[in-house]
Amino acid sequence: xxxxxxxxxxxxxxxxxxxxxxxxxxxxxxxxxxxxxxxxxxxxxxxxxxxxxxxxxxxxxxxxxxxxxxxxxxxxxxxxxxxxxxxxxxxxxxxxxxxxxxxxxxxxxxxxxxxxxxxxxxxxxxxxxxxxxxxxxxxxxxxxxxxxxxxxxxxxxxxxxxxxxxxxxxxxxxxxxxxxxxxxxxx
Amino acid sequence: xxxxxxxxxxxxxxxxxxxxxxxxxxxxxxxxxxxxxxxxxxxxxxxxxxxxxxxxxxxxxxxxxxxxxxxxxxxxxxxxxxxxxxxxxxxxxxxxxxxxxxxxxxxxxxxxxxxxxxxxxxxxxxxxxxxxxxxxxxxxxxxxxxxxxxxxxxxxxxxxxxxxxxxxxxxxxxxxxxxxxxxxxxx
DNA sequence: TTAATTCTTGACTATATTACTCAACTATTC
DNA sequence: GAATAGTTGAGTAATATAGTCAAGAATTAA
Ligand code: FES
Ligand code: FES
Numbered sequence: 001x002x003x004x005x006x007x008x009x010x011x012x013x014x015x016x017x018x019x020x021x022x023x024x025x026x027x028x029x030x031x032x033x034x035x036x037x038x039x040x041x042x043x044x045x046x047x048x049x050x051x052x053x054x055x056x057x058x059x060x061x062x063x064x065x066x067x068x069x070x071x072x073x074x075x076x077x078x079x080x081x082x083x084x085x086x087x088x089x090x091x092x093x094x095x096x097x098x099x100x101x102x103x104x105x106x107x108x109x110x111x112x113x114x115x116x117x118x119x120x121x122x123x124x125x126x127x128x129x130x131x132x133x134x135x136x137x138x139x140x141x142x143x144x145x146x147x148x149x150x151x152x153x154x155x156x157x158x159x160x161x162x163x164x165x166x167x168x169x170x171x172x173x174x175x176x177x178x179x180x181x182x183x184x185x186x187x
Numbered sequence: 188x189x190x191x192x193x194x195x196x197x198x199x200x201x202x203x204x205x206x207x208x209x210x211x212x213x214x215x216x217x218x219x220x221x222x223x224x225x226x227x228x229x230x231x232x233x234x235x236x237x238x239x240x241x242x243x244x245x246x247x248x249x250x251x252x253x254x255x256x257x258x259x260x261x262x263x264x265x266x267x268x269x270x271x272x273x274x275x276x277x278x279x280x281x282x283x284x285x286x287x288x289x290x291x292x293x294x295x296x297x298x299x300x301x302x303x304x305x306x307x308x309x310x311x312x313x314x315x316x317x318x319x320x321x322x323x324x325x326x327x328x329x330x331x332x333x334x335x336x337x338x339x340x341x342x343x344x345x346x347x348x349x350x351x352x353x354x355x356x357x358x359x360x361x362x363x364x365x366x367x368x369x370x371x372x373x374x
Numbered sequence: 375t376t377a378a379t380t381c382t383t384g385a386c387t388a389t390a391t392t393a394c395t396c397a398a399c400t401a402t403t404c
Numbered sequence: 405g406a407a408t409a410g411t412t413g414a415g416t417a418a419t420a421t422a423g424t425c426a427a428g429a430a431t432t433a434a
Contacts, residue, residue, distance in 0.1 A: 001188055001269070001311060003278040005393060008300070012292065015299045029409065038291040043394050045410075052411095062402020063408045078303060082188070090357065091190040097357035104225040105199065109361075110336045112202045112327035113195070116265060116314065118362035123310040124188060125357075127303065140299035149297050170277065170284035170312075174296075175305035192422060216380065230423050232381075249431020250379040 007086030009039050010047045014056065014081055018073040018137045020153040028153075029066035036152035047085070054084050074134035082128055089128060090121035097121070131176070139179045194273030196226050197234045201243065201268055205260040205324045207340040215340075216253035223339035234272065241271050261321035269315055276315060277308035284308070318363070326366045 013033050020028045030048060034041040048067055051057045056076060057067045069076075082089065083098065090096035094103040095117035105111045144151055172178060200220050207215045217235065221228040235254060238244045243263060244254045256263075269276065270285065277283035281290040282304035292298045331338055359365060 001190060001276050001278060002274065003188060003304075004391085008279055008290070009393095011300050012298075019299075031409085036293075038293055040394065042396080043392095046394085049411075059410065060402085061400080061408095061410050063404070065402070065409050067410090087189065089188050091188055092195055095357055097355065100356035103195070106223070106225055107336060107338070110327060110331045110334065110338070111199075112206075112323040112363070113198050115326065115330075115361065115363035115366060116318070116323060117190075118357050118359065119364045120311055120314050121357050122359050122362065123314055124307055127306050127310055131303070136299040136303060139302065140297060143302075144297045147297065149294060151294070151297070168284065169287035170282055170305050170308050172305065172309050174302065175309065176299070176302035177306045179302060191420085196422095218380085227423065229425080233423085236382080246381065247431085248379095248381050248429080250433070252380050252431070254381090 001091060003082070003086050005043075006047055007082060009044060010051060010085040011078070011081055012037050013039060013044060013047065014051070014076075014133060015136055015140065016153070017057070017067060018069060018133050019141060019151075021069055021073070022137055022141060023153045025153055027060050027064070027066045027068045029064075032066070032152075050084065056081070056084070072134070073137060074132045076133040077129050078127075078131050078133065078136060079125060079129035081133070089124045090117060092117050095121045097125070127177070131180075135180065136176065139176060139183075142183070143179060188278060190269070190273050192230075193234055194269060196231060197238060197272040198265070198268055199224050200226060200231060200234065201238070201263075201320060202323055202327065203340070204244070204254060205256060205320050206328060206338075208256055208260070209324055209328060210340045212340055214247050214251075214253045214255045216251075219253070219339075237271065243268070243271070259321070260324060261319050263320040264316050265314075265318055265320065265323060266312060266316035268320070276311045277304060279304050282308045284312070314364070318367075322367065323363065326363060326370075329370070330366060 016033055016037055017028055030045050031041055033039065034044050048057060052059055052067075052070070055070045058070045060066055060068065079089065088096040088099040090099075092103060092114065093099065093101035094105070094108055094111075094114050102108065103114075105114065108114060143149075144154070203220055203224050204215055217232050218228055220226065221231050235244060239246055239254075239257070242257045245257045247253055247255065266276065275283040275286040277286075279290060279301065280286065280288035281292070281295055281298075281301050289295065290301075292301065295301060330336075331341070
């Protein structure tokens, strides 16, 4: 169920680009984005080719050029970006809504795996297609500010995060939905 | 978010093996399983090596030999099988509960992508770790019987399925959860 | 006992994808 | 017109995918 590096890097870059926009940096160079997020520069540029061709970013050439959002962050869903960079959401093509393809099963209508994977696809879609880039940025920024964390596009000094001994990497309370639900505005 | 062919084939084979068991075929040869489900035989055998080493199947050699379940189907969750055959459920390793690994993000605690992917992982886990092989087989078998469909391990004649023009390949009502919920026993 | 069936093991291969890097070019600004 | 920055396309090394092949070992039936 992994996402490719292309997808991961592209999503991280888009989130940071939108976050920088929110903080007043309308246009960010690829190298700034790469250093801000520890991304390989040349690979990132290649990823931006796909993002530009799909209209998600605009390009500004020449000195102090860079990339800027091609459409507003609240009109871009995370699902669109994942599909563009990483392909269909569904774990198997016969369970994909937007990119259905038959598989080698003799009877698709009575395939237990397909039934299960339809639900997995829809669970993934319920998250990724529901939330926009703007919402992800909003939540991220809120958490950064609350914890007074530092960020490349928000110069400030703050102590490095310390991780406790019982660190649960997939703790749902650390997830996006919990953070989103905790907001007054979206209750 | 794709699953590998190894994962797909392995899951299909395990479902069919458990389904065959349910229908009285305790032991099924690899070649029967392969022809029943259109799977490449030699590749399938290789997948069964992993399944056997993990104890999910037992092996019976010699004439009329084959594979049988190594533990009861209701003690095997789909999540276990996916993890064994395809690796962690989480789309990115920093969001994995069972196979956490840091990624190159400068600040994991304030990474919007990670927050989102934690929720995706948990959504996937909520399905795959909740349901067992036995439940998938039960639901599949129910659907097969209701539609009087034919199946390799259930010789019978039935008309081939006809698909309408407005076929939604990811229709949730065609999914596992809908079918599961429709049961009287599990209400 | 021998033949037939079936799994086991390991090696092997071909293709595709991933994750990049490099070099030459073009556009923009100071 | 030099410096900066994006654009394009080629190239590539490593890994994963999706298999195939052949020799061997266990079991059973004739
Ligand atoms: S896996 Fe696609 S129909 Fe069975
Ligand atoms: S993607 Fe892993 S912490 Fe940002």
